[in-house]
Amino acid sequence: MxxxxxxxxxxxxxxxxxxxxxxxxxxxxxxxxxxxxxxxxxxxxxxxxxxxxxxxxxxxxxxxxAILDDPKQLKKLIRKIDFTIAPLLAAVYFLQFLDKTTLSYTAVMGIRKDTHLVGQDYSDLSMLFYIGFLAAEFPTQYLAQHISRLGLYLGTNIMLWGLILGCHAACTSFAGLAICRTLLGVFESCVAPILVLIIAMWYKKEEQGRRVSWFYVCNSLTQIFGGLLAYGVSFAKTDFASWRIFFVAIGAMTMVIGLLVCIFLPDSPVKAKRFSDVEKVAALLRTKDNQSGTQNAHLKKAQVLETFKDPRVYLVCLCTLLSSIPNGGLSNFSSILLTTFGYSSREALLMSAPGGAVGVICVLGVGYLSDKWRDRSSVMLICILPTILGAGLMIGLDPNGVPKNRAGLLAASFLTGTFGAAFMLLLAWNASNIAGHSKKVTINALTLVSFATGNILGTQTFQAKEAPGYISGKISIIATLGALCFVVLVLRWWNDMLNKKNKVALEGMSxxxxxxxxxxxxxxxxxxxxxxxxxxxx
Structure with a gap:
């Protein structure tokens, strides 16, 4: 033997x-x-x-x-993890994207007139959200690591931003909205990095892309829900403006979800109250081959320094920046662009729904394929190219803000919804390709700083003086996503090179x-x- x-x-x-x-x-x-x-x-x-x-x-x-060796018991455990984690993460991301894009819906519901917004005021409000987001990103991530109670910390932030969102309804000027938008960015800044950490704790690498897509798809679902809700609210016959009702309703819903997250979202597999010790062991052993662990509450300076010395980190940040510039423009100006194509304000709200449906199909399909093929970069390119085409069509069919083909422009706007899956894959890339808790926290914070910076730049690519054509905004989409394709290929080559280097390093061991x-x-x-x-x- x-x-x-x-x-x-x-x-x-x-x-x-x-x-x-x-x-x-x-x-x-x-x-x-x-x-x-x-x-x-x-x-x-x-x-x-x-x-x-x-x-x-x-x-x-x-x-x-025994659970890991029994396919039925293992499937039952994975299902329990999914039902414990996925619905709450999806609800959180749904509300985060809906809450930060409420300004886009209310832009065609009368908020600009009622609060006396002129010139670049609207673009500046969109930018201020990301200013708050950017300022808070590093502090909030290191605070979350130190507390190590991710569920409680996340839920508290959600309730606070729900309260701030409701306060938008009381605003009567640019100054009031500016304060609310900035604070909204501060409290929302913790979401995506914490969600990525949670996915990395509970799932194998080959499962992470699909799980990230389960919550990221809510970006597209909010387009459907938010557009239809805003459309319905726009018919309200009250002395209280419809856009104010919209803010109060969404803010209240957000606070309820925040409370549920505080109560039910486990901080980690080790601290999951709904799981027995045996199930915790099975969950931990199931993912040990990830070689990335779960949590460590101590900030390790060596890991932080390594993050800043790792060239791949800067490539990921550059990818995030390039994908976020179009997002900053489209997420805040999508409804306005539809009105420039010849649709009424109410029709523009209604047209958000089919655009969201395109996003749903794209995100879920991309998440599934990236896990099945175990290939993030190739799938990322697939979802970027249609958006480049859509932006080109919007320029060709709408020169100088004079629409030539309304149906064609609508189809082009739907195509621009596919690129959002690229950022989802970048989040999955971080979950799969980074180990060391302090390093994960740092790179997630850097990624979201790049996200905020890109979105800030994106809000300024759509200039009020260029309305209704917004030619600079459309050109920026083509330029940034074209550059993103190149950087993605470089990052893929670098990861492959590191895998080969590791194989060579192990050759001397039995x-x-x-x-x-x-x-x-x-x-x-x-x-x-x-x-x-x-x-x-x-």
Missing amino acids: AEPLPTEKMANSPEKPFANLDGRQASVSNSDVGVTTVVDLVDADEALAFLTSHPNATEIAIQGN EGEKEEMREKMAFADQTDRKNPFFVYTH
Whole structure:
């Protein structure tokens, strides 16, 4: 009989069933690889402390592995994770996108007249949301890491921004709206990075693209819901302006969802109250091959510094910036553009629904394909190209704001809804390609800083003086997305290069040594660049 590998010996030890995952144990040393493991549980992922310190470690190890070995039980566990996580994440993202785009709907409901907005005031209000977002991004992410209660922290922020959204209804001037928009950006800034962290904790890499699409698709669903709701509210016959009713209704709904998130969204697999200890173990062991862990509440300066030294980080940020410039323009001017094509204000609100449907199909399809093919970059290119075509058609069919073909322009506006899936894939890329909790927090913050910066620039590409043609805004869409295609290909090449480098680095180790070290690195809270077993998704 063949001699069992070191990991098999430790895994079969009844006294210490998780010893093979403990980086504090004696480990293989190989100077050519340069692998480091943890020396203290404080430095490790919280999952390691849970697994190695549990009083009933032997029992839960046996039962947890039994779940993983039984396809029916495993499917049941994944379904439980999905129903616990996905609906809340979807609701949060639905409201985040709806809340920040309420200004676009109310722009054709009378808010500009009632609050005396002139010239660039509307574009400036759109920009101020992202100014607040940008200023708060780093502080809010590091605060969330320190508190390590992601569900509670996220839910509290949601309730606060719901309150701020309701306050929009009381505004009578640019100044009041400016304060509200800035604060709205501050409280919404925590959402996407926290959602990415949660997806990375609970799901395998090959499952993450589809799960990210489940909440990101809500961007498109809000176009359907928001447009139809705004259309219905526009018929309200009261002394209270319809746009004010819209803000109050959406704000109240947001606060309710925030409360539900505080109560029901688990902070991590280790802290999930609805899951038994056995289910927690199964969930953790199921994703250990990601080599990215769950959480660590301690900010590690070395990981933060590594983030700023990693060239891929800047490529991801550049991709985010380039994809966000069109978003900043289209998300705030989509309804206005439809009126320039010859549709009435109410028709413009109604036309948001089919555009949202196009986005739904694109996002879900892209999420599915990126997991099935295990290829983010190729799928990203597929969803960018139709938007470039749509922007070109809007220029050709609407020269100088004189529409030549209203139906063609409507179809072109629907095509511009496909590019949103590119940012969704960038979020999935971060979830799959970054390890080390402090590094994940830092790159997620940098990504969202780039997102906010791009959106700020995007709101200014649509100049009031160029109405109704808005030629600069349409040209910027083609230019930025064309550049994005090139950068995506560079990032794909870089990830492939790092995978080859890791394979070469491991060539000096035996299979037994590789397996032992791979297990120890799973919950060591090491960065992807410090872990030669980490596999990058291209």
